[in-house]
Amino acid sequence: MSKPVIWITRTLSAATLARARRDYDVIWNDADTPGRAADIIAMSGQIDGVIPCHSEHFTADVVAQLDPRLKIIANHSVGVDHCDLPALRSRGITVTNTPGVLSDATAELAMMLMLAAARHGIAGDSLVRTGAWDAWSPALLVGKQVTGARLGIIGMGGVGLAMARKARGFDMKIHYHNRTRLSPDMEAGAIYHDDLDDLLAASDFLSLHCPSTPQTKGLINARRLDLLPPGAVLVNTARGSLVDEDALLAAIETGHLAAAGLDCFDVEPGGNPAFAKHRNIVMMPHVGSATMQTRDAMGAMALDNLDSFFRGETPANVV
Structure with missing residues (x-):
């Protein structure tokens, strides 16, 4: 059975990337540049899930153009103000975050x-x-x-x-x-x-x-x-x-x-x-959670949310 395809938009911790590659088909660009609206829309037809950061903006306009293939946005953040939650819910897209660990x-x-x-x-x-x-x-x-x-x-x-x-x-x-x-x-x-x-x-x-x-x-x-x-x-x-x-x-x-x-x-x-x-x-340049331990923990929680979703369960951190 083929693995779900996920897009990791930024450079996450080495432990996170290694686990993601073990369990999923991963698309990741090591240029580590924010995903623009056009990138998000274009990529949505190639992926089943995405791990974005607060640098990727899922506005109502972007959400309206997403391919139906994309089913889950597993944020690598606790804040979700970069996501238009009502628009995403209306498209049936699950959104999760990483509370507590940071x-x-x-x-x-x-x-x-x-x-x-x-x-x-x-x-x-x-x-x-x-x-x-x-x-x-x-x-x-x-x-x-x-x-x-x-x-x-x-x-x-x-x-x-x-x-x-x-x-x-x-x-x-x-x-x-x-x-x-x-x-x-x-x-x-x-x-x-x-x-x-x-x-x-x-x-x-x-x-x-x-x-x-x-x-x-x-x-x-x-x-x-x-x-x-x-x-x-x-x-x-x-x-x-x-x-x-x-x-x-x-x-x-x-x-x-x-x-x-x-x-x-x-x-x-x-x-x-x-x-x-x-x-x-x-x-400081928005680095409140930037410790090695916390970056590993955030990545692990984002992947836990993806794992639950693709097993057909409700992820622990749905928002």
């Missing part, structure tokens, strides 16, 4: 961004790296202390919970806003805010961990940034669309925000060039 890695990067933003990581590195550090002063690069500060978390899913666990190691006081309140054992002493505006007023640091949806687009806008305490720090390792970037720049330039740590942007790849002149904005 929570710790993404929370680690959020902690890195938070600490680097709070303690002038970019400015300090530049001072030493360029040879400009020629004196010391008690006033040199005085930052914002993380220990004991209030951390507001928006979205207490897997990544938000992992962030809270790590922040407790810095004796931070955890506040959170979520669609539903967690059970007391999951809260572990965190303070729930039913109203997002109330959370913002209690956040010396604010970390975003909610999905990108039509309801959350521009969630952090000028009005909400004003509700943060003066000198607050914003961290975003979720999706760029959550933040009004013009409002963020204005808050940085007025000094209302002390700093920001960003792993995602409205425009990707590339980011926002206007951020580059601000050394109190720490930036």
